[in-house]
Amino acid sequence: MPVTALYPEYKYPSRSRQELYGDDILVHVGLRGNRLFAAPSTHRVPPAMTFAAFLTDIVTPWVSSDPELDPQGLRGWTLDGSAITPEDTATLADLGVGHKSLLTFEA
Template sequence: MPVKALYNYKYPPRDRAEVFGDDILVYAYWIDNPFFCAGSAWRVPKNMKWKDFVGQIFGQLYGLDPDFKKVKKWKWYHFESEFNPDDEKTLAELGLRHKSIVKFKPA
C-alpha cells in the first residue's frame, strides 16, 4: 500500500553513493538457505579483491553455517545475472557498484 507524506519531503537519501567515499554498500543473499533467511549488507572498499571479500566478509558470517565449509564450488549472481568472479580482481573491476546485490548458492 502506498504511503503519502503529509508534507513536501525533499531530503537527500543518507545511503547515496557520495556519502560512502571509496566504499560501496554490497548486499548478499544465500539462495534457499534456511539458516540465513534474509540478506545482509556490508560497507566495503570498492578496491577490495574478491578473494578478500569472500574470505574476510562472507566467511565471517556465512561460515557460521556448517554447510558453508563443505561447499567446494559456488554459483554466483550479480543481481539476477550469473557471473564468475576472479579472485584477484577488485569488486569494482568485477562490476559491483554501490548497492549491488550478490546472490549465491552451492553449484
C-alpha cells in the same frame, strides 16, 4: 492504495547514499536456498578490494555461522540478477559491483 505526491521532486535524499560512505560502497550479500540466511546482509567495503579478499574477509566469516555450510563450496554467483564467474584477482569494481549491488550465491 497509491498516493499521489503534490510536488514534482523528492526532497529527502537517501540516508544510505554513496557519498556518505566516502570511498567505500555498500554491498548486499545473499545466500540462495538457505533458511538460516533468509535475507541478504549488507557490508561496507572498498570497491578496490579483490574478490578473494572479499570472500576471505566478508563472506566466509558470515556463512561460517551456519555449522552445516562449507564456505569452500560457494558457487553460482550472480550480480544484480545476472550470472557472473568472478576471478579471485579481480576487484569488486572490475566485476561491476556498485553501491548497493546484490551479490548472491549458492552453497
